[in-house]
Amino acid sequence: MIEPRPGWALPDFRELWRYRELLYFLALRDIKVRYAQTVLGVGWALAQPLATMAVFALFLGRVGGVGKDVPNYPLFVYAGMVAWTFFGNTIGTAALSVVSNERLVTKIYFPRLVIPLATAGVGLFDLVLATALLGGLAAWWGVLPSWSLLLLPLVALALTLAAAGIGVLLSALIVAQRDFKYVLTFGVQLWMFATPSLYLPPEALSETARLWLPLNPAHGLVAAFRQSALGEAVDWYAFGVSAATGAALALFGMLYFRRVERTFADTI
Amino acid sequence: MHPAIRVQNVTKSFRLGTNSGRPNLTERLLGLVRKPRANPDNEFWALKGVSFDVTPGEVVGVVGRNGAGKSTLLKVLSRIVEPTAGRAELRGRVGSLLEVGTGFHPELTGRENVFLNGSVLGMSRREIAKNFDAIVAFAGVERFIDTPVKRYSSGMYVRLAFAVAAHLNPEIMIVDEVLAVGDAEFQNKCLGKMREVARGGRTVLFVSHNMTAVQSLCSRCVWLKDGTVHADGPAREVAEAYNRAAAGGGGAEVRLDAHPGRTLGSVRAMTRVRVCDDADGTSPAVPMGGTARVEVEFELDRPLADATLGVVVKDAYYSPIFGINNKVTPCPPQPGPLTAGTVVCRLPRLPLMPGVYPLDLYFGDRLNDFDTVHNAADLTVVAADVFGTGRLPPPNAGPVCWPATWEIRAARAPEGTTDGP
Ligand SMILES: Nc1ncnc2c1ncn2[C@@H]1O[C@H](COP(=O)(O)OP(=O)(O)OP(=O)(O)O)[C@@H](O)[C@H]1O
Ligand SMILES: [Mg+2]
Numbered sequence: 113m114i115e116p117r118p119g120w121a122l123p124d125f126r127e128l129w130r131y132r133e134l135l136y137f138l139a140l141r142d143i144k145v146r147y148a149q150t151v152l153g154v155g156w157a158l159a160q161p162l163a164t165m166a167v168f169a170l171f172l173g174r175v176g177g178v179g180k181d182v183p184n185y186p187l188f189v190y191a192g193m194v195a196w197t198f199f200g201n202t203i204g205t206a207a208l209s210v211v212s213n214e215r216l217v218t219k220i221y222f223p224r225l226v227i228p229l230a231t232a233g234v235g236l237f238d239l240v241l242a243t244a245l246l247g248g249l250a251a252w253w254g255v256l257p258s259w260s261l262l263l264l265p266l267v268a269l270a271l272t273l274a275a276a277g278i279g280v281l282l283s284a285l286i287v288a289q290r291d292f293k294y295v296l297t298f299g300v301q302l303w304m305f306a307t308p309s310l311y312l313p314p315e316a317l318s319e320t321a322r323l324w325l326p327l328n329p330a331h332g333l334v335a336a337f338r339q340s341a342l343g344e345a346v347d348w349y350a351f352g353v354s355a356a357t358g359a360a361l362a363l364f365g366m367l368y369f370r371r372v373e374r375t376f377a378d379t380i
Numbered sequence: 381m382h383p384a385i386r387v388q389n390v391t392k393s394f395r396l397g398t399n400s401g402r403p404n405l406t407e408r409l410l411g412l413v414r415k416p417r418a419n420p421d422n423e424f425w426a427l428k429g430v431s432f433d434v435t436p437g438e439v440v441g442v443v444g445r446n447g448a449g450k451s452t453l454l455k456v457l458s459r460i461v462e463p464t465a466g467r468a469e470l471r472g473r474v475g476s477l478l479e480v481g482t483g484f485h486p487e488l489t490g491r492e493n494v495f496l497n498g499s500v501l502g503m504s505r506r507e508i509a510k511n512f513d514a515i516v517a518f519a520g521v522e523r524f525i526d527t528p529v530k531r532y533s534s535g536m537y538v539r540l541a542f543a544v545a546a547h548l549n550p551e552i553m554i555v556d557e558v559l560a561v562g563d564a565e566f567q568n569k570c571l572g573k574m575r576e577v578a579r580g581g582r583t584v585l586f587v588s589h590n591m592t593a594v595q596s597l598c599s600r601c602v603w604l605k606d607g608t609v610h611a612d613g614p615a616r617e618v619a620e621a622y623n624r625a626a627a628g629g630g631g632a633e634v635r636l637d638a639h640p641g642r643t644l645g646s647v648r649a650m651t652r653v654r655v656c657d658d659a660d661g662t663s664p665a666v667p668m669g670g671t672a673r674v675e676v677e678f679e680l681d682r683p684l685a686d687a688t689l690g691v692v693v694k695d696a697y698y699s700p701i702f703g704i705n706n707k708v709t710p711c712p713p714q715p716g717p718l719t720a721g722t723v724v725c726r727l728p729r730l731p732l733m734p735g736v737y738p739l740d741l742y743f744g745d746r747l748n749d750f751d752t753v754h755n756a757a758d759l760t761v762v763a764a765d766v767f768g769t770g771r772l773p774p775p776n777a778g779p780v781c782w783p784a785t786w787e788i789r790a791a792r793a794p795e796g797t798t799d800g801p
Binding site for chain 2 (some may be wrong): 115
């Protein structure tokens with residue numbers, strides 16, 4: 113049955129489930145393509161958080177003096193960077209995924225949501241590798257995990273939801289208006305600096321900041337990721353608020369995507 | 381019986397001028413069909429109230445000019461684009477093939493691409509795995525299956541892509557012009573596969589510009605014109621009508637009173653010539669193997685007892701292919717001496733390839749031709765499935781299309797076989 117279908121609606125999750133194999137193959141494609149013909153191969157998954165860690169630890173930590181009160185500041189930054197790299201990259205690739213898969217969109221039918229969701233696959237792959245290295249680094253610095261490690265998958269899930277949701281929203285906007293591409297590029301950069309949990313210990317933040325900052329989903333989730341990975345005390349308030357904001361954004365992203373996806377093939 | 385496909389009043393408009401991302405694309409698409417910038421920031425109706433039903437097992441061809449809306453119709457039926465109004469119902473699993481190799485990625489190996497492309501087309505992983513060997517064998521790329529497809533020749537690439545699609549097993553198959561790509565061998569393979577699918581009792585909707593293929597594959601044909609159904613009926617008739625329209629209607633009647641091709645010293649006797657398909661007597665284009673009719677009207681100032689007409693059919697380079705007159709072939713006697721009349725010449729089983737053939741006319745009496753007009757009119761021949769195979773001889777093999785019978789004999793009983801002659 114094919115008819116014009118107006119209005120807002122939730123995505124058809126049953127249909128999405130039927131297309132899970134396509135999701136799997138698209139994610140696999142992205143992973144394979146990314147590592148095809150690169151010398152460093154899988155190492156690239158680690159290069160980005162490591163390099164950012166080095167820069168932050170040197171300039172913010174040493175030169176800026178932020179790292180004075182934080183034990184193992186490089187480890188602190190790397191742990192947050194692992195989460196942020198996943199978050200930022202997933203938003204970036206998901207946002208561009210629909211336009212870069214134009215041929216698929218105009219030549220074949222499947223739930224369009226599969227395309228941005230599949231890009232989370234690459235990010236998750238990298239996240240697992242970078243987290244493994246984090247374990248190694250933590251052991252080297254003599255930081256041992258605690259029971260809070262069990263929270264890590266939950267934090268990763270919340271991160272995925274938030275990142276995919278925002279990516280889905282942006283991907284739909286970019287189809288209609290290519291200008292959002294440029295917004296994306298520097299928006300993600302600015303966002304990183306607007307996420308102080310990446311480079312500042314919670315104690316360095318004021319009361320008000322601690323109250324409001326978790327409305328930036330990256331803030332609370334990055335902190336929660338580091339805290340659960342390194343066995344620090346988990347800031348439940350920040351985690352809860354950020355996870356909820358992320359979920360709300362994801363919901364809105366999917367609703368909006370669903371609303372405009374039927375015109376993708378016309379306008380792309 | 382429920383129709384497999386029911387299209388009711390499907391309408392699709394594209395909004396133009398809101399495409400901020402790629403104005404070039406819109407303009408390019410638009411330029412195909414309308415004068416550029418005729419109606420800026422307006423709507424363009426690609427489909428206007430299209431309706432038809434397809435019963436299960438029917439193989440329907442969809443034909444039409446560029447921009448008629450064929451691909452748009454198939455996209456609506458494949459759920460790629462949403463109709464602006466109207467509805468369509470499809471019963472059964474739908475497989476649509478709007479392009480060969482959608483989703484192929486050059487960096488991935490043949491094997492990986494088969495799985496990716498298969499799942500893009502809607503096959504499950506189990507299904508692909510089950511058919512994997514058959515797909516690879518059909519494509520003939522066994523040795524290269526673990527090589528990235530960017531190292532494939534373009535022929536291998538297309539073969540592998542088509543092989544995947546050919547093993548799709550839907551109840552309703554929607555195919556858009558995939559026969560238009562690839563070399564002749566590939567096209568034949570596609571056609572063979574399409575025929576197999578068609579005979580297998582599946583419902584097929586098939587867009588093509590290849591009228592021979594449409595005639596041989598389809599039982600029915602829908603002709604789209606400017607987004608509406610212009611004709612819908614038996615494939616042979618609709619395809620022939622379409623061919624005729626494509627050949628340009630009406631131009632086959634030529635006045636000869638002041639024709640520039642008349643030779644010096646001719647007596648002006650022929651006044652008009654009409655070339656048409658003898659089957660319906662009106663259309664200017666004759667299908668291959670059909671009967672052409674050449675009618676020549678004459679007027680004289682003295683009665684003529686033995687009107688004689690010679691017709692020479694020439695190729696595109698104005699070399700004669702054959703000529704005939706009513707002296708060498710039997711002709712019933714004319715009804716007495718005439719000062720005006722018409723000579724009708726029928727050329728049955730026309731052995732010509734599709735094309736336009738100029739005619740020379742020689743008119744006179746038994747003894748001499750006193751009126752000669754070169755290139756008096758054109759005979760237009762359009763493609764038809766004369767051999768019943770859906771294929772025609774290559775177009776560069778000359779203007780004549782002639783049948784043959786075949787036999788292949790071994791020099792002696794081949795070694796190692798039991799079924800020798
Ligand atoms: N996304 C689009 N935006 C605007 N106009 C479009 C779009 N897609 C198709 N059209 C227009 O719709 C008309 C029908 O296009 P369609 O592709 O269906 O033609 P077609 O019959 O398949 O032609 P062809 O034989 O060249 O393949 C064209 O005039 C085209 O310009
Ligand atoms: Mg088309």
